[in-house]
Amino acid sequence: MDGEMVPGLSPVQVVALVGVLGVGAQWLAWRFKLPAIVLMLGIGLLVGPVFGLFLPDRDLGPIYRPLIAVAVAIILFEGGLTLDYGRLGDSRSPVQRLVYLGAPLGWALSALVLWLAVGLSWQSAAVFGGVMVVTGPTVIAPMLRQARLRARPAQILQWEAIVNDPIGVLIAVLVLEVVLVLETGLSVGAAAWLIGSGIGFAAALGWAAGRFMALAFTRAWVPEYMKVPVLFVGVIAVFAATDSVLHETGLLAVTIMGMVLANAKLSSYAELHRFKEHATILLVSGVFVLMAASLDFATLGELTWRAALFVIFTVALARPLQVLIPLIGTKLPMNERWLIALTGPRGVVMVAVSGLFGDKLVEAGIADGAALAPLAFIIVLSTVVIHGFTLAPLARRLGLSGADRPGLLLVGGSPFAVALAQALKKAGVDTLVADTNRQHLTKARQAGIPTYYGDILGETAEHQVEFIAYPAVLAASDNDAYNTLVATDLGPHLGRDAVWQISRERDHARHALPAQLGGQRLEGRPTFQIANQRLAEGWTLRSTRLTEEYDMEDWAADRPGAEPFAVVSKTGSLRFATEGTPVTLAAGDWITAFLPPEQSRAEDAPAPEIAAEAADVARDHREKGETTS
Template identity: 60%
Template sequence: MAVAETVGLDPIMAFGLVGVVGVGAQWLAWRLRLPAIVIMLAAGLIVGPATGLLNPGLEFGDLLGPLIALAVAVILFEGGFTLDLHRLGDAKSGVARLVFIGAPLGWLLSTLALVYGAGLGWEAASVFGGIMVVTGPTVIAPLLRTAKLSRRPARLLQWEAIVNDPIGALAAVLAFEVVVTLRSNLSMGEAIWHLVLGIVFAAVAGGIVGYAIAWTFRRGRVPEFMKVPVLFATLLATYAVTNSMLHESGLLAVTVMGLVIGNADLPSYEELRRFKEHATVLLVSGVFILLAANIQVDQLAALDWHAALFVVLVVMVARPLTVFISLIGSGLARNERILIALTGPRGVVLVAVAGLFGQRLVDLGVADGARIGPLAFVLVLVTVIVHGFTLAPLARKLGLANTDKPGLLIVGGSRFTTALAEVLMKAEVPVLITDPNHAHLIRPRAAGVKTFYGDILGESAEDSLELMAYTTLLAATDNDAYNTLVATDLAPELGRDKVWQVPRVKDERERHALPTQLGGRRFGAGRTLEGWEDLLAQGWVFRTTRLTEEYGLVEWREKRPDAAPVLVVSAKGDLRFVTDPESMKAETGTRIFSLLPAKALEEETVKRSKAAEKPSGQPGPAAPIP
């Protein structure tokens, strides 16, 4: 790899470059449907050692370490904040085993892999082995969305990654303090006392601060517009104070703080969650670009076959052994254990913490510390690529993946939604109808449609439904306010372009108009649920038409001028409701789901009968596929 001459940037320009490259890499990964960390790694190497455009050590100097440390603290706080203990469900036992048994066992096996595979000394291997307990929640989440795993193995992998993030950092702290002790004049007893004191203080401090924040927020002692700033400032202060007691113990403190706040059932939870998600995306992008750009080419060039052996031992030996031993007697099915054992991608926290401790080991006189950073990058790169491309096929092979076909989640049982669900089922499109009113589900159940009785926004829905199987949502209850609530709440999760609702009765009245950020997208040229129900009562029936080269959209409009198109499914399976029939676009292979009046159906039947009566060799007019 050719290396360009390093040119120092102005710090402000460097910050701007890091932001643009980091966020741009995440956006590109989303467009290409690739793991974001791979694109960020490549981008960081390009702007760093490959071109010399960015040299973090030169531009930021002594501030680089503290910047990365603070960013990692926020990322770990996000992990604790996300860990809602009420939502673990049937994965709780497996998560506990992977944490209390798997973390120490993984630490031991990873250390052995580093010593006998990578050739590291015991000091550097024990520190890096602790860090390797981390499996990367920022990487696991997008992989799970892509693979569409069944609920229990998906939760197990997700929560294992979240909980083990701070545990891995703490393990590295323990090992590092032992190394410091062995190289200092402190007695082992004194070192252990300081270590235990720092850990207890960090955990207690994090818990107290978290409880205090939850108490003040719940009682309105902080105004809404200041909750996020207060939370962020308190987070940084908590990290700084506890970290002064024991190096990196602040990571444990902020994780405990996030765990307490996340389980406090605060009314403002959603606003806080969305902020920390946005902040985490920015920080993950920035940290990874900085770390990748700071890698030295000679360090990467120094990696040899030992690095490859190390990765193989971790992926094929250490991870499977850790999972299989930890989950003995857990009650998990064999295929679930196999999937979890063969899935362990590492992410940005591993690289960030490894970079911090690698440099500190070097400063302490441990020469092998310089190899920790490059080995971390190699491990992250290989595991993300391997699991990114194998998780979905492996899950399907083991019968633990939902269908690849995009599905429709319908909120509201009625004659219209049941008829739509029936025609989608015939077209092999996954569909589910939910409703908090049991009586509204009688019709869809009688029609054989998959249903869920309960509130789609409640915890029971998250615990009982495989929501990853449904990419599009339609809110179509007889309550316009509830439809708007559902669409508004789920839009950030599914994407606003994937959330639809039937037009409100008073949508066209200026006095009752809602802001654009509330509710879902409307369809059907303003026809309300009552309007659709009236069409069905008049004898209108759903029909499906697949467009071909010979029978395209123009021909469909000519043959069915009275049709009321409701939904189109592209050749790739993407679902889109029809907002305006006049401007509707559809390509070859698209299926159009529309309502036809009884008169049009009678005319179609007559035409087909006449076409069937024609002599052989005289084909009738092209007819749409029913």
């Protein structure tokens, strides 16, 4: 349908519609476990070129391009904010090789494919080749969770995406500057001076702005409630200042600014980064819908069979070579190398940057720059679909898929945690017991339960703990404050519905916590002290699988006095039974419950050493509570 046949919308209506469509697409993707990019692309195409409900150039007018430019700048700043050099240094050698060698090689290979297979000019191929390095951290993370990869390949893929996100854009920015300056007809010397001075000014201002912000935040020159607004305005100001000296260097400046702040070790870093993540979700949604709505079907039609060649050569040639060549000589097994080489989904940053850079190339007289945005949509959609359907089967074929069952992270190495881990193991649930006290992990190690010694919130845990394999958390240490801290910190990352916290010993009003702190409470279930006291008295935690012939009523009749504690469905989901929530089970589900001593003796008595240790823990916790109350 011709867009001119439909009355245009006002800019306010466009902004509201884009926000609803973008965020709505992300919610639908979460609700139905679909790639958000595919939904945003489809919605943008429908409201734009298909039905002509709104066309960005028509309805937003001259503010459309500046809005996209500012949004991309903020997105790239957030990308730079994720690049902590300390974390990169702690990563394995393959990650560093994929960054230092793989990124430049990926740019060269992608540019070659675009030049030879697609037929782009060398200018457009060189610019788009830099953007092709970006593999999309927001896209690959859900794929890794769904595929349940083993820790090392999942970690390498995730870190490559995080680090190469700003690096690929920086390559594209530098190449774009070279192309734009060369198109002005300047001499080699003048062009080199213009590019060098512009890039140097952008790098210097980005570094200086980052250092100044870090200093201002560290010395409390800015109040806590104003840190995010000041940072937000500072990013836009740096972008505008550097862009006025040499076009597009503002993107370089804000990316460097983000990198500087990421390595400044600010006490407010978590809050700043979390806000930037939220802002980025909004901006990415809006930019993607706007870019999709501005696509021209005529340009898409001109790509024809060359677009198919582009996808094939990128997925089957450029990406594998970009990974396999840098990893030559490493100790990484070949099956892991091939899995990484055949996994490279692209994300929304590529689309946003490609559309912006394509417009700049067209303005400079390079006509095929208009093909960058359609090509970006095609490669993003193709790689998301290809890798979304093939990653899990490929991982299983290569023997790199983790156990296809739920996992639970138990924070605290008490006898209760050991007993729960043993009971859930029978139900097919992988567990990891973490504690900052090595002695607390002794019984778990003796029982063959995987353990982690250290602070689960520390940076070391990010590299050594396979969080992807443990989508649920139960904070059950003997320290209520630490349980609350763990649940509060992990809640935004795993989802608050997946983070649980053992109930406090007392539920007096003066002990009550604000609703925004902590995790879900195990209301009506034994507290830490009572759980360990029960184990000391002979109670046990046991898992039983229900069948068509042996249902919930039969289970309850055989175990009078048993208290359900957790349920593992036949589909693999884990949930805890709480007061007020009825326990409904079907054939194939597992129920884990506290069994009283008489029932425990009838099945299997607990290990004497665990019962004795449970008594000691319960007594110590009771005495501690009496001292502090």
